[in-house]
Amino acid sequence: MGKHLLRDLDGLKKELLTSGSLVEEAVNDSIDALVNRRMKLAKEVIEGDYEINQRENKIEEECLKLLALHQPVAGDLRFIITVLKVNNDLERIGDLAVNIAERALYLSNNEPLKAVLKFPRMADGARKMVRKSLDALIGMDTKLARNVLTLDDEIDDLNREMYSTLQVIMRENPETIDRAVHILSVSRYLERIADLSTNIAEDVVFMVEGELIRHKAVDSS
């Protein structure tokens, strides 16, 4: 590998990790805003998405530049393509944090529903998946990547649990339906964040081992 390519790939990794940290923080803050009814924080998440989007564009440009400049093959080529895809997934996770923050704004303006209190565990799990999938990418660590996949099952379970709980609440008290539908959406957003992290982990395994582990199942929650 040429010295310049090596340096540029290192730069790319750092950029991606910074995006990852921003996205993780956005997920964290959006749930904090939701659970603790912090409207100002929710607005900050919504405004902060601009930077995440700008960074996505910049990283994509950087990948294209590296491809054109160095014409990498084999492992390097596959790494850059993986970064391109992961970059896209991170931006989508950022959007989901914005979606959660928007629901937080709505819910903060209404009487609290007890069901909200279950989110920190789900959010914590989803955030860990984002972090671990990126660490797996940077460290080419397929063991860690496979570990992410097992975490996804837990989030799926929590999401289903949330659905059952909320359906009962709605049935018992139809006054709660508006809020419950918003809370259901948040649960779904977290589940999608976990799914996107799963995509990243699957891409890492594919990149390193050439083994396709995606498409084994379609989530039905």
Next chain:
Amino acid sequence: MGKHLLRDLDGLKKELLTSGSLVEEAVNDSIDALVNRRMKLAKEVIEGDYEINQRENKIEEECLKLLALHQPVAGDLRFIITVLKVNNDLERIGDLAVNIAERALYLSNNEPLKAVLKFPRMADGARKMVRKSLDALIGMDTKLARNVLTLDDEIDDLNREMYSTLQVIMRENPETIDRAVHILSVSRYLERIADLSTNIAEDVVFMVEGELIRHKAVDSS
């Protein structure tokens, strides 16, 4: 452009269009299954996802091969990268069709709710967006791509309408809550299909004009 690259790019376009047709059909069939309570068709959509997934893998491999073999630059490089991203989006649309088919199975086993009847218009819009965004890609047609973006607003409106309608139905008759939650999910799936088509259209504009039109807004439905 070399003769071989030209031939290979043509092959890639054809592969992608075939995937697009399969995905479009899956969306169509899943809604048909839902509205007309055709359980056998729903199962066919779920089984058919295997082929869509296999094709995604094949196209991704093909893109990597083209990059390594021809080391394209400028426009060709950008085109192949766009195909990689679009390929990924198509596979996600296929997954959403499976999600709809799964809801169709559940709903077919229960008393019908009138709200389902609104889906054909939404599905028709979403399917048109998929088709047009792919046509825009193949024809490098940014006018068509921008047209896709305007269609997205209509789907967003229909999705919001669906939410209001279903909240009223649930409030008036809590017995409907289980089914209504499933129908809400379908509405959301269709809205996500429209979003993914929007992504494709935005990537086409970026590919052709170099202008970034994505990230102008985050959907809040």
